[in-house]
């Protein structure tokens with residue numbers, strides 16, 4: 001059904017408009033009790049064996065929606081309803097910004113890929129923080145799952161390099177109290193100079209400042225407390241006492257730079273690394289070269305990213321080890337489309353995995369298909385739990 005809908009309707013529409021319509025439908029379904037119950041019956045994850053503890057959080061499973069789909073934290077409930085185990089919202093910048101001029105999102109259908117140069121279009125940290133607070137503490141609605149919500153932060157385009165640290169700190173001060181985990185995004189190709197912040201001489205002071213800002217109390221009531229006049233919903237998990245901090249890196253880093261980021265993560269006691277963001281490379285595409293050239297600049301995501309994203313993950317795992325060794329959780333992203341791809345990342349060292357482009361090509365039942373496939377792969381494997389499988393390939397290679 002979805003392939004037909006994709007090719008006959010979505011593929012004929014402007015991709016950003018198609019995204020808007022599809023996302024509105026997901027949000028609408030989550031708000032309509034009858035539809036919601038039907039969707040939950042078919043899409044809710046039913047695989048307790050996929051539960052995983054990471055970053056001090058109990059995840060219902062390892063498969064989340066990567067940043068960029070829900071930039072403004074407006075659709076967490078609908079996305080959770082479809083079966084994503086966690087949703088990373090953002091990228092959110094300190095102040096609102098419109099992003100780049102349209103057209104800024106393109107499909108490369110023969111490659112099952114996307115190119116985007118959205119440029120961090122988002123409502124800004126104050127609006128997103130207020131929305132996250134209302135979601136956690138606002139009036140009860142019949143359906144509001146206790147989803148795990150990561151918040152991904154970035155830099156406003158107008159802020160020069162010299163003001164970058166302060167810009168991230170402002171976003172952190174507003175958002176850390178509302179995040180289950182916080183991601184410093186220094187890897188999007190669509191903000192000039194942003195990826196230069198991955199160089200350790202910039203990254204060290206940036207991450208240290210964000211860490212310090214994230215540890216401050218964020219409201220007069222203190223971190224994790226409900227705003228005045230509201231009460232946390234019964235059973236709702238408050239945010240953890242110390243928000244886990246992760247950094248998201250680009251697949252275009254040279255191998256030695258990947259190692260340097262890994263070493264820095266160890267040095268600073270970072271909680272995790274997300275590998276990877278989109279790539280500026282355009283190698284090995286099936287889409288006609290003149291069409292690729294006509295699209296122009298932007299980050300490429302989806303299937304063509306898979307091999308490099310896996311390589312980067314393997315390299316990180318070789319450097320930092322498993323989560324039990326150094327407490328660093330690796331999150332695999334980039335070109336994951338099937339349960340086999342997700343499983344491959346887990347065996348390579350990822351405790352959690354994320355995807356975005358696969359959702360566009362595979363449709364609303366995608367998270368559920370990944371779950372079912374992962375449960376089957378786990379059952380057929382020698383591992384009793386998902387945690388046992390994390391990094392198993394590397395362990396095998398070293399024995």
Ligand SMILES: Cc1cc2nc3c(=O)[nH]c(=O)nc-3n(C[C@H](O)[C@H](O)[C@H](O)COP(=O)(O)O)c2cc1C
Pocket residue numbers: 066067068069071090091105114116118120152185188248276277278301302303305333334335336354355356357358
């Ligand atoms: C349209 C679009 C927008 C994105 N926006 C963001 C973003 O704002 N912040 C971010 O960290 N990553 C962003 N990403 C990157 C994804 O989170 C992910 O890292 C990347 O797409 C690789 O995963 P995939 O191959 O499964 O799509 C975006 C990706 C796409 C396709």
